[in-house]
Amino acid sequence: QSVLTQPPSASGTPGQRVTISCSGSGSNIGSNYVYWYQQLPGTAPKLLMYRDNLRPSGVPDRFSGSKSGTSASLAISGLRSEDEGDYYCAAWDDSLTGVVFGGGTKLTVL
Amino acid sequence: QVQLQESGPGLVKPSGTLSLTCAVSGGSISSSNWWSWVRQPPGKGLEWIGEVYHSGTTNYNPSLKSRVTMSVDKSRNQFSLKLSSVTAADTAVYYCARDPSPVTRGWFDPWGQGILVTVSS
Numbered sequence: 001q002s003v004l005t006q007p008p009s010a011s012g013t014p015g016q017r018v019t020i021s022c023s024g025s026g027s028n029i030g031s032n033y034v035y036w037y038q039q040l041p042g043t044a045p046k047l048l049m050y051r052d053n054l055r056p057s058g059v060p061d062r063f064s065g066s067k068s069g070t071s072a073s074l075a076i077s078g079l080r081s082e083d084e085g086d087y088y089c090a091a092w093d094d095s096l097t098g099v100v101f102g103g104g105t106k107l108t109v110l
Numbered sequence: 111q112v113q114l115q116e117s118g119p120g121l122v123k124p125s126g127t128l129s130l131t132c133a134v135s136g137g138s139i140s141s142s143n144w145w146s147w148v149r150q151p152p153g154k155g156l157e158w159i160g161e162v163y164h165s166g167t168t169n170y171n172p173s174l175k176s177r178v179t180m181s182v183d184k185s186r187n188q189f190s191l192k193l194s195s196v197t198a199a200d201t202a203v204y205y206c207a208r209d210p211s212p213v214t215r216g217w218f219d220p221w222g223q224g225i226l227v228t229v230s231s
Contacts, residue, residue, distance in 0.1 A: 002155065035216045037156075044205055045148075045156065047219040056219065088156055092215040098171050099146070099158040099216045 003028060004089050004102035011108040017077040020105045022089035024070050028100055032092040034072040036065055039104075040085040048087070049074060076107075084109045112137040114206050114222035122200075122229050128193040132206030132222055139182055140164045144209040145189045146218060147180065149202040157202075161209065162189055196229045203227075 005023040012018040022034065036049035047056050049065040052072065062078045072091075076083055089102040118130035132145070139145065147159040160170035162180040170178045179192040193200060203226050207218035 033214050033216065035218070037218070044221040044224050045218070046221070047217070050217050050219070051214070086155075090156075090158075090216045090218075096172055097169055098160070101156045101158060104155040 002103040003093060003096070003100035004091065006087075006089060006102035006105045008103065009106045009108065011110055012076075012079045013110045014079055014081065016079045017075060018079055018107065020074045020076075020087050020089075020107070022072045022074070022102050024072075024091060024100075026070060027095040028070075028091040028093040029067065029072055030070040031094060034065070034067055035090045036074045037088045037090065038085055039088065040082075045088065079109055081109045083107060112208055112220060114208065114220060116204060116206050116222045116225040118225060118227070120226060120228060122196055122227060123231055124197055124229055126196055126229075128191070128196050128200060128204075128227055128229075130191045130204055130206075130225065130227070131188050132190070133186075133188045134208075135187070139187045139189060140184055142212040144212065144215065145180075145182070146207045146209055147191045148205045148207055148218070148221075150205070150224075151199075151202040159191065159193075159204075161215070163212075198229050201227065201229045 033051045037045040038048045039045040052067045053065040087105045093100045115133045144161045146161040177194045182189045203224040205224045206222045
């Protein structure tokens, strides 16, 4: 049982917009930044979004992040086949004094 | 840019100690970063194990705290993980990662390629 809650799966067709949610509490998302990671099949995770809604260089602007209260979301517009993989949210938890991850969302491009 | 590379035994016996090292290249381990270990059991999600600062200060996942030790070797520009009393549940791909901010946490960039450690007799 992960501290941050994500839907186990999401899907869309090429060109569509997909949103992945991440729900937490006041001790993590509610008081700290959220980070998103993309893990393509057989590879190490890669930073996709930092400090709630900032994109590292090289990440397409099709990816965007948002946060409200104790929940965060990752939106992917113009869905492409190469976006297929697992997506994880993460945040620092003040109560646990550590980083907590969501359980991950498997994105399928139909 | 900074690159990370994990190394260590790929097979550990039950009740033994898992020992891994992460070599840092393209940057100094003494810079203002936290250095973390994250693991991923086969087919499952990510779990943060803990972090170490170049001063030796550490923070560990409460669920693993009693079995984890992390340290920094400045002379070799690397940091390490020791996990004791391992069981099959500790079988996972172990990643090392850098947190580029000394203040905020959870920001991992870059990651090492990962090393699969299997616990089996």
